[in-house]
Amino acid sequence: MNIVSDLAEGRRILTEAIDSAKRLVLFTGAGVSTESGIPDFRSPGGLWSRMRPILFQDFVASEEARLEDWRRRFHLMAEFEAAQPNAGHRAMAGLVARGEAIALITQNIDGLHERSGVPEERLIRLHGTGTHAACLDCDTRMEIAEAVAAIAATGRAPRCPACGGLVKCAVVSFGQSMPEAEMARAEAASRAADLFVAAGSSLQVHPAAGLPVAARRAGARLIIVNRDETALDGLADFVLRGPIGRLFEPADQAARDGAT
CATH class of the missing domain: 3.30.1600.10 (SIR2/SIRT2 'Small Domain')
Incomplete structure (x- = not known):
């Protein structure tokens, strides 16, 4: 595990990892939307x-x-x-739209990924909407x-x-069953990933928190992007500390430049 708190270095690491990935999977939690003014749980x-x-x-x-x-x-x-989609939402939507990411798995229920332009067929909502x-x-x-x-x-x-x-x-309320079809899609995408980027999640809530573990066991690189410590930091190749939107925005720009 490498913990990186320097914003410029974190941007470089994330940009290079995304640029070299063939099967990127994005995983998001409430920390992505706090930068839009929505409090987490x-x-x-x-x-x-x-x-x-x-x-x-x-x-x-x-x-x-x-x-x-x-x-x-x-x-x-x-x-x-x-609330409005922030830089992180927009950057991730760009990665999905251009085929840089094969799926975006989210724990969020606020609809901001949809409003940022992530298409239904690539969005997996673990906790409903x-x-x-x-x-x-x-x-x-x-x-x-x-x-x-x-x-x-x-x-x-x-x-x-x-x-x-x-x-x-x-x-999905506490005590309610997880959506089986969405969990199956998320598990399949996680196992197929060669890069799994978890952003804005404490990675404490199961079974969702098992997805980065499944990706890692299947051979994917794991990058965690979060302001605070998470339960799976020790499993990650890199842990990037800092504002999620500011870390992701350059990665999105680099992917756009590489596609033109």
């Missing part, structure tokens, strides 16, 4: 330090818990909508605005218009 002052998470089983069992979960989701959606809702029984989609209207009209949590089932924001 686990750091001091983050969301979970201010309120206890609502467990999936509580959402299913309690109308009170459902309404509180929706209240929190509406607040988060307002923060997401006010906060940008819409879905029925827990039949998976019928409901827009957030429809959920707002339903609660305002009835005073109760929304129900599916198709089957009457419970509707929940399409994020």
